[in-house]
Amino acid sequence: MIERNSRVRTLKQNLALAAAGVLALGLGLSACGDDDKADAASGDGGPEKADIRVWLNGADTPDAAREWLKTTFEKDHPGSTLTIEQQEWEGLVEKLTTSLSSDSETPDVVEVGNTQAPTFTSAGAFSDVSDELGDWGGDDLLQGFVEGAQVDGKTYAVPYYAGSKYIFYRKDLFEAAGIAVPTTMDEFVQAAIDLKAANPEPANFSGFWFPGQDWRNGVAFVWNAGGDLAVQDGDEWKGALSSPESVEGLETVQALMEQASGAAKDGNEENPQTPFCNGEVGMLSAPGWVKGLIEDPEAGCPDMVANLGVFALPGSDGEPAPVLLGGSDIAISAKSKNQDLARDVVGLMLSDDYQKLMAAAGLTPAKSSLSSELGSDEFAAATIAAASNAKLTPAAPGWAEVEGSRVLEDLFVDIATGGDVAELAAAADEKITDQLN
Numbered sequence: 001m002i003e004r005n006s007r008v009r010t011l012k013q014n015l016a017l018a019a020a021g022v023l024a025l026g027l028g029l030s031a032c033g034d035d036d037k038a039d040a041a042s043g044d045g046g047p048e049k050a051d052i053r054v055w056l057n058g059a060d061t062p063d064a065a066r067e068w069l070k071t072t073f074e075k076d077h078p079g080s081t082l083t084i085e086q087q088e089w090e091g092l093v094e095k096l097t098t099s100l101s102s103d104s105e106t107p108d109v110v111e112v113g114n115t116q117a118p119t120f121t122s123a124g125a126f127s128d129v130s131d132e133l134g135d136w137g138g139d140d141l142l143q144g145f146v147e148g149a150q151v152d153g154k155t156y157a158v159p160y161y162a163g164s165k166y167i168f169y170r171k172d173l174f175e176a177a178g179i180a181v182p183t184t185m186d187e188f189v190q191a192a193i194d195l196k197a198a199n200p201e202p203a204n205f206s207g208f209w210f211p212g213q214d215w216r217n218g219v220a221f222v223w224n225a226g227g228d229l230a231v232q233d234g235d236e237w238k239g240a241l242s243s244p245e246s247v248e249g250l251e252t253v254q255a256l257m258e259q260a261s262g263a264a265k266d267g268n269e270e271n272p273q274t275p276f277c278n279g280e281v282g283m284l285s286a287p288g289w290v291k292g293l294i295e296d297p298e299a300g301c302p303d304m305v306a307n308l309g310v311f312a313l314p315g316s317d318g319e320p321a322p323v324l325l326g327g328s329d330i331a332i333s334a335k336s337k338n339q340d341l342a343r344d345v346v347g348l349m350l351s352d353d354y355q356k357l358m359a360a361a362g363l364t365p366a367k368s369s370l371s372s373e374l375g376s377d378e379f380a381a382a383t384i385a386a387a388s389n390a391k392l393t394p395a396a397p398g399w400a401e402v403e404g405s406r407v408l409e410d411l412f413v414d415i416a417t418g419g420d421v422a423e424l425a426a427a428a429d430e431k432i433t434d435q436l437n
Contacts, residue, residue: 036135045340052341053107053394057087057328060161060289061111065277065357072348089113093400108332108342109349109433115238115393117157117329119400126156126331132343133158136350140367142327148330148395162327163287165313166293166386171362172307173199173282181309185224185316189252192260195282202280204262208273209284211267212257212416213353215408216324217285221250221256223322223391224315230402234278237396237436239429240410250421258415265416268409277301285313287326288374288383289362308336310363310378312385323392327364398436405433 066084073082093116099105120126133155145159177198227246230237240246253288254359272286273293275300295305315321331347348354355365361374364387374380393399411428415421
C-alpha cells in the first residue's frame with residue numbers, strides 16, 4: 001500500500017509500537033521451530049463446515065475477485081460460508097496484533113503488507129504452509145515475497161499481489177520542452193530538472209514530484225547507486241545508508257528534491273493524482289493502479305489523461321532501475337480453528353482464475369507466468385519492466401520497527417531541506433542498527 005495509491009504495501013505510522021506488541025503478546029506458537037505448539041495451534045485441521053472470515057485491506061482487491069472467491073468457495077464447500085471483512089491499512093498492525101492473539105476473535109485468512117509479514121512470522125502468528133507451496137504455484141510464485149515470509153526454512157505467508165512503481169508523465173509537456181523519454185538515470189535527472197525550468201507556473205510545479213517524506217521512491221536511487229537500507233552482518237543487521245554508494249544515491253535524491261520538485265519538503269506521497277490533475281506535475285513515480293485514479297472522471301483532469309504516458313524508471317546502466325516492489329501477502333492465522341478450509345481459501349486466491357481478475361485491475365499477479373494478463377499496452381509494458389528489477393525492503397525481523405519509527409521519513413525530510421547527506425545518513429544508520437538488533 002496501498003489506500004491504494006499511498007502504500008506499496010509498506011507499514012503505517014505507529015508500527016513500532018504495534019510490532020513490539022506482536023512480540024510481547026506471544027501469539028501462541030514459535031515460528032522458529034516449536035512444532036508441538038504449532039500442532040496445538042493448528043489442531044486437527046478443523047471441521048468440514050464452518051463460517052470462514054477473510055480480512056482484505058483497503059480497496060485494492062476488485063469487487064469481481066471478491067465475488068468470485070465467495071461464490072466459488074461456497075459452491076465447493078456446501079454448508080460453509082465465506083465472509084470478507086474489509087480492513088483499513090491505517091492501524092492494521094495494531095488490529096492484527098490483538099485479533100491474531102485471540103482464539104475467539106481471530107480471522108481465518110488475512111492480508112498483510114509484504115513488509116509486515118516478517119514481524120508476524122517471527123512472532124508465530126501464522127500457520128506453516130510449506131507443504132502447500134507446490135500446489136499453490138511453487139517456483140512460479142513471486143520468490144521475493146515467499147522468501148520474506150520464511151523462518152528457519154519454513155514458509156508462513158504467500159504472495160497475494162505486487163505493485164512496482166513506474167513513471168507517469170505528461171507527453172504534452174515533454175514535447176513542449178523538447179525532452180525525450182529518458183533511457184538512463186542521468187538523462188532522467190536532467191529531464192526532471194529541465195522540465196521544472198520549462199514550467200515556471202505554477203510556482204510549485206514539479207518536473208519530478210518528490211515530497212520530502214517519500215523514502216519509498218527515494219530508495220530506488222540508493223539501490224541504483226549500489227547502496228542499501230540495511231544489510232545483514234553475521235547474526236545481526238546494520239544500517240547501510242552511510243556507505244559511499246548509498247550516499248551517492250541520496251545525493252541524487254537531494255538534487256531532485258531541490259532542483260526538480262515543487263512538492264512540500266515535509267509532505268508524503270499520498271494521493272499523487274491530486275497534484276497531477278491540478279497541472280502541478282510533469283513526472284511522478286507511483287504504482288500502476290494510480291492510472292485508474294487519474295482516469296477517474298471524478299478526478300476532473302481529462303487534459304492530463306489525454307496526454308498521459310508511462311515508462312520504467314531507467315537505471316544508470318540503461319536497464320530498469322531497482323524500484324521498491326510493494327504488495328501484499330496472504331496468511332492463515334495460527335489460531336484459526338478452520339485450518340483445512342482456510343488452506344482451501346488461500347488455494348483459490350492463488351488460482352489462475354482469481355489472479356487473472358487481480359491482473360485485470362492493474363495488480364501484478366502473484367504468479368510470474370500470469371504477468372501477460374496485465375495486457376500489452378504501454379502501461380502493461382512499464383509495469384512488467386519495472387517489476388523485472390524491483391527489490392524488497394530488508395527481510396529483517398525487526399524491519400517493522402524501523403518503518404514504524406519514521407526514521408526514514410525524517411531522514412528524507414532533512415535531505416529535502418538541504419541537510420548534509422553524509423552526516424544525516426550516518427545518524428540514521430545508528431538508529432536503524434539499534435532498532436534491528
